[in-house]
Amino acid sequence: DQQVKQNSPSLSVQEGRISILNCDYTNSMFDYFLWYKKYPAEGPTFLISISSIKDKNEDGRFTVFLNKSAKHLSLHIVPSQPGDSAVYFCAASPGTASKLTFGTGTRLQVTL
Amino acid sequence: ETGVTQTPRHLVMGMTNKKSLKCEQHLGHNAMYWYKQSAKKPLELMFVYNFKEQTENNSVPSRFSPECPNSSHLFLHLHTLQPEDSALYLCASSLGTSGVREQFFGPGTRLTVL
Numbered sequence: 001d002q003q004v005k006q007n008s009p010s011l012s013v014q015e016g017r018i019s020i021l022n023c024d025y026t027n028s029m030f031d032y033f034l035w036y037k038k039y040p041a042e043g044p045t046f047l048i049s050i051s052s053i054k055d056k057n058e059d060g061r062f063t064v065f066l067n068k069s070a071k072h073l074s075l076h077i078v079p080s081q082p083g084d085s086a087v088y089f090c091a092a093s094p095g096t097a098s099k100l101t102f103g104t105g106t107r108l109q110v111t112l
Numbered sequence: 113e114t115g116v117t118q119t120p121r122h123l124v125m126g127m128t129n130k131k132s133l134k135c136e137q138h139l140g141h142n143a144m145y146w147y148k149q150s151a152k153k154p155l156e157l158m159f160v161y162n163f164k165e166q167t168e169n170n171s172v173p174s175r176f177s178p179e180c181p182n183s184s185h186l187f188l189h190l191h192t193l194q195p196e197d198s199a200l201y202l203c204a205s206s207l208g209t210s211g212v213r214e215q216f217f218g219p220g221t222r223l224t225v226l
């Protein structure tokens with residue numbers, strides 16, 4: 001039973017355009033959501049997070065949107081750059097840091 | 113050294129071998145974690161330690177034995193593993209197990225069991 005789902009295994013976007021990565025969750029107890037980026041041969045790197053009391057959080061080119069009623073969050077990258085090519089993981093937490101539940105990841109390819 | 117380090121980066125072992133994975137965090141955190149990432153599966157939490165005490169064991173087989181001598185070091189002792197245990201093993205740390213949620217990961221150990 002996968003509580004965090006990333007239904008798109010891969011996404012290809014042209015440089016300069018917007019990348020939108022999606023994530024759905026089923027557990028209503030999740031109240032904090034995180035995005036991680038992973039390059040090959042490296043561990044996941046924390047990117048941006050959002051609390052359930054907000055519906056948007058922005059950090060430079062990265063914005064995360066949360067739709068609690070739909071149990072859906074998305075990561076927007078604008079503008080996309082070749083260095084953004086990586087696997088992006090969505091994670092959710094129900095109130096303790098020890099309970100991060102991860103999705104399977106979306107591989108983003110930013111083309112020139 | 114900065115962040116979270118893991119050694120070795122790659123490990124090949126037979127089913128009868130005994131080996132250990134090491135993790136060290138240089139972030140002043142109090143909580144440390146072991147995760148397993150198998151191909152096309154989400155990261156699976158294995159163990160959680162907070163202030164050296166194990167707070168979570170996610171039904172992990174006993175052939176995986178964690179050890180946390182202090183808040184900066186975490187080991188995963190491996191013995192009589194199976195080929196299906198081949199995976200990327202990731203260590204992470206966080207400030208604690210409540211409050212700040214962000215976990216910081218090491219580069220992982222790619223384990224192959226023959």
